[in-house]
Amino acid sequence: MTTTERPIAQNAAPYRVLGTRPLRHDGVDKVTGRAKYGVDASVPGMLYGAVLRSPHAHARILHIDTAAAEALPGVKGVVTAKDMGIYQRPLDYAQTMRNPRFIAEQMLASKKVVYKGQGVAAVAAASLHIAQEAAALIRVDYEPLPAVLSLDDAMQPNAPKVHDDLTTRVIAADHTRKQDSGTSSNVAGRLEMKRGDLAEGFRRAAFVAEAEFRTSRVHQGYIEPHNATAYWAPDGKITIWNSSQGAFTIREQVAEVLQVPESQVRIIPLEIGGGFGGKTTTYLDAVAALLSKKTGHPVKMLMTRREVFEATGPTPATLMRCKIGADKDGKLTAGYLFLAFDAGAFPGGAVGAGATTSFAPYKLDTVLVEGYDVVLNKPKVHSYRAPGSPQAAFAVESILDMLAAKLGLDPLELRRRNAAHEGDRLPNGVPLNSVGIDEVIAAMQKHPHYSAPLGGPNRGRGVSLGYWGNAGKHSSATLSLGADGKVSLVTGSVDIGGSRAALAMHAAEVLGLAAEDIVPAVGDTESVGMTDITGGSRTAMATGAAVYEAAQMIKREMIRRAALLWEVKPEDVSFDHGLFVNTRQPTDRLTFQQVAARAMSTGGPLTASASAFPKKIAPAICGNIVDVEVDPETGKVAVLRFTVVEDVGTAAHPSYVEGQMQGGTVQGIGWALSEEYCWNDSGAMLNPTFLDYRMPTSLDVPMIDTVMVHVPNPYHPFGVRGVGEVSIVPPLAALANAVSHAIGARMTSLPMSPAVVLQALAGKRA
Amino acid sequence: MNTKTLVSCKINDTDTDFLCEPRQSLLECLRDVLSLTGSKEGCNDGNCGACTVILDGRIVDSCLVLGVEAQGKQIITIEGIATAEGLHPLQQAFLEQAALQCGICTPGFIVAAKGLLDREPKADEHRIRHWLAGNLCRCTGYDKIVRAVLQAEEMQAKKK
Numbered sequence: 001m002t003t004t005e006r007p008i009a010q011n012a013a014p015y016r017v018l019g020t021r022p023l024r025h026d027g028v029d030k031v032t033g034r035a036k037y038g039v040d041a042s043v044p045g046m047l048y049g050a051v052l053r054s055p056h057a058h059a060r061i062l063h064i065d066t067a068a069a070e071a072l073p074g075v076k077g078v079v080t081a082k083d084m085g086i087y088q089r090p091l092d093y094a095q096t097m098r099n100p101r102f103i104a105e106q107m108l109a110s111k112k113v114v115y116k117g118q119g120v121a122a123v124a125a126a127s128l129h130i131a132q133e134a135a136a137l138i139r140v141d142y143e144p145l146p147a148v149l150s151l152d153d154a155m156q157p158n159a160p161k162v163h164d165d166l167t168t169r170v171i172a173a174d175h176t177r178k179q180d181s182g183t184s185s186n187v188a189g190r191l192e193m194k195r196g197d198l199a200e201g202f203r204r205a206a207f208v209a210e211a212e213f214r215t216s217r218v219h220q221g222y223i224e225p226h227n228a229t230a231y232w233a234p235d236g237k238i239t240i241w242n243s244s245q246g247a248f249t250i251r252e253q254v255a256e257v258l259q260v261p262e263s264q265v266r267i268i269p270l271e272i273g274g275g276f277g278g279k280t281t282t283y284l285d286a287v288a289a290l291l292s293k294k295t296g297h298p299v300k301m302l303m304t305r306r307e308v309f310e311a312t313g314p315t316p317a318t319l320m321r322c323k324i325g326a327d328k329d330g331k332l333t334a335g336y337l338f339l340a341f342d343a344g345a346f347p348g349g350a351v352g353a354g355a356t357t358s359f360a361p362y363k364l365d366t367v368l369v370e371g372y373d374v375v376l377n378k379p380k381v382h383s384y385r386a387p388g389s390p391q392a393a394f395a396v397e398s399i400l401d402m403l404a405a406k407l408g409l410d411p412l413e414l415r416r417r418n419a420a421h422e423g424d425r426l427p428n429g430v431p432l433n434s435v436g437i438d439e440v441i442a443a444m445q446k447h448p449h450y451s452a453p454l455g456g457p458n459r460g461r462g463v464s465l466g467y468w469g470n471a472g473k474h475s476s477a478t479l480s481l482g483a484d485g486k487v488s489l490v491t492g493s494v495d496i497g498g499s500r501a502a503l504a505m506h507a508a509e510v511l512g513l514a515a516e517d518i519v520p521a522v523g524d525t526e527s528v529g530m531t532d533i534t535g536g537s538r539t540a541m542a543t544g545a546a547v548y549e550a551a552q553m554i555k556r557e558m559i560r561r562a563a564l565l566w567e568v569k570p571e572d573v574s575f576d577h578g579l580f581v582n583t584r585q586p587t588d589r590l591t592f593q594q595v596a597a598r599a600m601s602t603g604g605p606l607t608a609s610a611s612a613f614p615k616k617i618a619p620a621i622c623g624n625i626v627d628v629e630v631d632p633e634t635g636k637v638a639v640l641r642f643t644v645v646e647d648v649g650t651a652a653h654p655s656y657v658e659g660q661m662q663g664g665t666v667q668g669i670g671w672a673l674s675e676e677y678c679w680n681d682s683g684a685m686l687n688p689t690f691l692d693y694r695m696p697t698s699l700d701v702p703m704i705d706t707v708m709v710h711v712p713n714p715y716h717p718f719g720v721r722g723v724g725e726v727s728i729v730p731p732l733a734a735l736a737n738a739v740s741h742a743i744g745a746r747m748t749s750l751p752m753s754p755a756v757v758l759q760a761l762a763g764k765r766a
Numbered sequence: 767m768n769t770k771t772l773v774s775c776k777i778n779d780t781d782t783d784f785l786c787e788p789r790q791s792l793l794e795c796l797r798d799v800l801s802l803t804g805s806k807e808g809c810n811d812g813n814c815g816a817c818t819v820i821l822d823g824r825i826v827d828s829c830l831v832l833g834v835e836a837q838g839k840q841i842i843t844i845e846g847i848a849t850a851e852g853l854h855p856l857q858q859a860f861l862e863q864a865a866l867q868c869g870i871c872t873p874g875f876i877v878a879a880k881g882l883l884d885r886e887p888k889a890d891e892h893r894i895r896h897w898l899a900g901n902l903c904r905c906t907g908y909d910k911i912v913r914a915v916l917q918a919e920e921m922q923a924k925k926k
Contacts, residue, residue, distance in 0.1 A: 024861070033802075666908065690814050
């Protein structure tokens with residue numbers, strides 16, 4: 001076992017495999033419909049489960065009568081909170097990540113429901129239709145309670161309380177929570193990041209811009225609904241087939257919710273149909289397991305699209321106020337940001353990440369960020385691609401645009417003059433790590449898009465930067481040499497977007513093989529070392545580092561085997577491009593395949609496992625240039641041209657890096673223009689379908705031009721940097737800036753749906 | 767009590783009989799009765815296109831078709847797109863263009879695009895975007911998907 005943490009900087013040289021575009025190993029299965037996703041799980045004798053969900057945003061559960069459901073032919077069992085052992089444990093509001101009590105409450109509420117869509121009871125039956133019918137037959141007596149449904153209302157001192165025993169805690173710089181007020185409040189957390197004398201900073205400013213911003217809740221919108229198929233065997237062993245962003249993470253959560261040892265739970269990850277952060281937690285697995293325990297059968301559960309919208313975690317809605325000052329030369333003198341993030345029914349709404357990332361691209365010695373984590377009677381939010389950062393960047397980058405106008409300065413020039421560099425402090429005081437902010441701005445400035453004419457009336461151009469810190473965490477990989485010289489690779493990283501290919505390429509690079517010579521697979525929780533989620537833009541980077549180490553071990557061992565064959569010392573064997581040479585007798589040459597073929601006679605099977613835990617993480621920076629046209633009659637915004645510039649470090653597989661840039665951008669376009677949760681005044685979502693929750697279609701967007709800037713990650717052996725998330729950060733502000741220029745009025749509220757744009761146009765005329 | 771209906775149809779060029787409940791959608795029958803799980807359920811209300819199949823030459827969301835309506839029909843699913851000779855040009859182009867990330871929407875896109883190319887082998891970018899607007903992809907931003915369909919058109923033209 002080895003751990004990769006040392007910086008390896010000498011990697012500017014081009015690579016043989018990394019940077020090429022091989023076909024992905026799992027590709028044929030996925031274009032022929034043969035790949036098995038979580039939703040495709042099928043186990044002999046399985047039943048289907050369905051969940052009865054709360055119709056109320058806030059109500060006390062008085063009584064649950066399951067008799068009619070249990071009497072329906074085909075029904076095999078019903079479970080409620082009574083079956084959840086974890087409710088004997090106290091609720092600790094200080095733990096916001098992976099709090100098993102929060103997870104359990106979302107599955108099957110203990111005493112009261114705190115949002116519409118919360119699970120109350122679950123049924124297993126011979127078919128999904130019967131299970132759904134039976135769930136509707138469960139009678140629940142509720143005592144409705146006053147619900148609090150907006151950030152503004154929730155923060156009022158006399159607002160109805162979502163949880164009577166919840167108090168305001170101080171969020172520390174490391175995001176841990178300390179006890180604070182001691183009095184009941186919907187403000188679950190409060191943070192302050194402060195540096196310098198703010199009043200003095202604004203006094204030094206020649207120009208100041210400020211505004212208030214709002215964003216709506218949006219959903220990750222993965223196409224595959226949450227699913228779980230579980231079997232609780234008579235010996236207590238629990239097997240779960242599902243799709244998630246991390247089998248080990250889900251195992252930990254399931255074990256805690258079920259109050260069983262982790263070793264009793266095996267998670268078999270099937271292919272995953274999108275996640276974007278939303279599948280890093282569990283909503284069904286433990287319920288399916290409980291139903292299996294109760295019925296003795298495997299139980300498959302699958303959310304409807306309505307359930308995905310109403311019962312899983314979207315991203316927080318926000319209320320933000322931002323104020324930035326600059327001197328007459330365009331140097332920023334002070335920045336202030338107020339963030340109120342809607343966490344939903346339980347604490348933990350990414351306000352810390354929003355605060356940390358907000359001013360990150362800029363050198364700012366005088367800064368104050370105040371953040372509030374606010375609970376209300378809506379589904380608990382969850383991670384969505386660079387969680388917290390897109391909203392904060394919307395506020396900051398909009399203000400910079402306003403400031404540039406006041407200064408009479410090109411908006412990219414303003415950013416260039418204030419770009420942060422390695423060692424400059426983030427709002428939380430942590431020094432910025434190596435990232436190509438200057439390089440990205442320079443690439444934007446010289447891109448032909450930036451100087452192209454807009455070409456028509458009602459058009460506007462916007463720019464923005466976006467920052468994301470990326471994650472490291474733990475990864476494990478095992479390589480095994482085959483007799484034909486192919487190498488199998490098992491990692492614990494779920495492949496959500498081509499990571500099998502990127503990871504295989506790491507092994508191929510070290511071993512002098514082709515990407516196709518590596519056979520990559522995703523292991524289950526009993527076949528590979530602990531591996532954290534596929535998330536935080538970490539997989540190619542951190543699991544890649546583990547693969548690199550394991551491949552080095554294989555290489556060293558094969559050199560030893562070749563030396564045995566030649567009866568020389570290992571240091572007498574050179575290895576280059578898959579060829580072993582005896583340096584004492586250079587005509588002695590063996591290919592990788594030849595050494596592999598002799599493995600059994602030179603010491604037996606070759607296998608190597610390694611883990612990585614990168615301690616220093618290179619962040620990500622992304623910039624947008626976007627042109628829009630606004631229809632003054634309808635208020636509809638058309639996206640005409642979109643250019644994305646990102647520091648991607650060494651692009652392992654450039655096609656999939658571009659894909660991350662394009663995909664995140666289009667999610668950002670949806671967030672900016674068309675996506676939002678619409679609510680009625682009793683806390684019900686009005687648009688829980690893809691018809692009314694408007695994600696961009698192919699017709700709504702142009703081609704997304706990508707420019708990859710390569711500043712190698714100094715902490716990865718090949719310079720690979722996290723690339724997945726950051727592309728969703730800049731589009732919100734870039735589009736708001738573009739629309740603002742097109743119509744001559746500042747857009748401060750998302751989404752910029754036709755009605756909102758028309759209102760802005762009307763406001764301008766009035 | 768007999769609660770199921772016998773349906774006879776042709777699926778991927780194979781005569782197929784199956785039993786289904788009147789309330790079961792064609793998608794359910796394909797996936798849960800016939801184990802043809804390549805067609806995916808993303809929304810079950812005709813708004814994501816992940817379950818797209820070709821029914822008597824027209825693309826349909828199989829979640830909006832009842833199983834019993836398949837009686838006497840010809841159906842092509844994603845499992846019937848590749849042949850013994852190999853992948854369909856669309857499948858090859860999706861791989862070469864990296865037009866998939868998670869891949870859950872891919873079967874629906876390939877079947878829908880086949881529906882277009884069978885009719886209009888020279889569809890331009892705008893026509894492709896218009897035709898595929900009934901299929902949602904959340905990973906790719908559509909850029910590489912549109913390019914893959916354009917590439918498949920070229921591959922098909924060269925073959926002829």
